[in-house]
Amino acid sequence: MTFDSRAYRNALGCFATGIAVVTTIAPDGEKIGVTVNSFSSVSLEPPLVQFCLGRAAMSFEAFTTAPSFAVNILAEDQAELSARFSRRDLQERWEGLGVERWDTGVPILTGCLANLECDREHLYDGGDHVIIVGRVRRLKGSESGQPLLYFRGGYQKLA
Template sequence: MTFDSRAFRNALGCFPTGIAVVTTVAPDGEPIGVTVNSFSSVSLDPPLVQFCLGRAAMSFEAFTTAPSFAVNILAEGQAELSNRFSRRDLQERWDGVEVERWDSGVPILTGCLASLECDREHVYDGGDHVIIVGRVRRLSGSEDGKPLLYFRGAYAQLP
């Protein structure tokens, strides 16, 4: 039996996910950001989260070596930010984007549903991806608003 990767992808698309932009700083000081829908919590004690990053990502080296990163959970009105940080041009992603900086200095996107500043704890092999685990050091979240969702290959909204 041959494995149908398109069918596998379609099956996974039946699981709705939130969307986040994960940010860090490259060794040269330039901001780096990438859109992910593979973010989740790992542990409450200690507070750990994880996201997966493709080995072919242009930002692969920056995220696997940077000591810190931030997870910015997007709200339903932030599809443009999701699209922006999915582009190939790494610098164009930041044009006009408002950020603040917390303890580690990584960019925190303003206006997100929640943001978590993390220290990188582990990088694990995950086939054509790596699994990056971080310990949450600081966070902020909104009591209001709805998340930006991804379902069956398209953006979706809660009713």
């Protein structure tokens, strides 16, 4: 490798991404959520999506063993929500939040641009991350609003 990890991260930061909070339920019933920007569609038929989660994440075991998860795609006015689910305190994240429960019972955050409830289909090795693929079983999307974006290490909005 002829570059250091900081140069690698800086180069990847030039790719603007949306931000989502992925949620699930731990085996003990605890609500779990984490902010991700490594989310994308995989397939239209069947409807598959994927996100990547670091192996060192406190929520790693919950997401790799839970049968279902939800992807909550954030709107431009939800930067605080993104930051909240980036913190290490797991319980404080949920205080005062609007949450719905759909078919699988995983927490669905209200007020997002879109929500996708998924059944976990596959786990793939991704180096220091795992790639989690899910089949979308239910969704809701907004006809208006703008996404919260992440670019060069900070939150951005569409002009």
